[in-house]
Amino acid sequence: EAGVVQSPRYKIIEKKQPVAFWCNPISGHNTLYWYRQNLGQGPELLIRYENEEAVDDSQLPKDRFSAERLKGVDSTLKIQPAELGDSAVYLCASSLDSGARVTDTQYFGPGTRLTVL
């Protein structure tokens, strides 16, 4: 079974440039998450999707970040314009909604390491 796929793996851009990250979840997983992991820290949730609906985006900086999950499968996270402080690893995860979310195991992709110069 294929895992969560993310691309690109690495991205280097200059500040004020736009950038986009792509995620393909595990087949059949209806819940998708985007996390940001700063250096030396654990991941922090940015947004959660159930199918194509963003059910929790309270942690997403909406002035420059946007996300979409068309057709409830692939997802794209965008930053425009990027700032120096956006340098981090952006992780995508997916889970199969069992109806009791506390037990749902999230499976992560390899992440995209973003460097903003």
Next chain:
Amino acid sequence: AQKITQTQPGMFVQEKEAVTLDCTYDTSDPSYGLFWYKQPSSGEMIFLIYQGSYDQQNATEGRYSLNFQKARKSANLVISASQLGDSAMYFCAMSGTSGGGADGLTFGKGTHLIIQP
């Protein structure tokens, strides 16, 4: 709000020895899940083990076991017979039915485990 505390920033362990990674948590949720993930230098978060708050038995998965002490709010990971390939960052995380609006996992800062030959 939920909180995960991992007090060991780094650990050195001899190969083949058992190792315990500490994790304490704080939550007001009656129902929650506790997870451990391994993050090698490649960056991917690898799911290791899960413990539900109502589970009576401690979870085990191969060489991994979770020492769950609910009254003390601790969920320590035990790795038996450590191997060189166990060298990585280890994160403790929890899920819950409430979390200030964030419905993903809450992670600790991680423990960097190094296995020495």
